Amino acid sequence: MVKRVSRGFAEKAAKALKDNKKHCAVCxxxxxxxxxxxxxxxxxxxxxxxxxxxxxxCGCNRNEIYK
Ligand SMILES: [Zn+2]
Structure with missing residues (x-):
């Protein structure tokens, strides 16, 4: 079960995640x-x-990190 969080917090968290997302230029x-x-x-x-x-x-180094 996912804990219910207040709407304001969820939106803030979602926005923070979105802002931090970077895509690898290689993969x-x-x-x-x-x-x-x-x-x-x-x-x-x-x-x-x-x-x-x-x-x-990212896809480039995932196998190295998660052995
Ligand atoms: Zn990559």
């Missing part, structure tokens, strides 16, 4: 901005760290 798909967490191993201390970065995903 023509909508580019999604996704927070991607990568694990970084530090050989010096043998520890694992998590690094978050924002990545733009």
């Amino acid at each position: 023509g798909e909508v580019i999604e901005l996704v927070k991607h967490v990568v694990t970084v191993t530090d050989p010096a201390t043998d520890s694992i760290r998590f690094r978050e970065k924002m990545v733009s995903i």
Whole structure:
């Protein structure tokens, strides 16, 4: 079930999404901005760290990001 949201909020959210939509010049798909967490191993201390970065995903690199 989708939670019912007030009309004003829904419109604002829809507008925000629309404004952010970019299409890839190569594959023509909508580019999604996704927070991607990568694990970084530090050989010096043998520890694992998590690094978050924002990545733009479209048909060109989706297979690389979602392994
Ligand atoms: Zn693309």
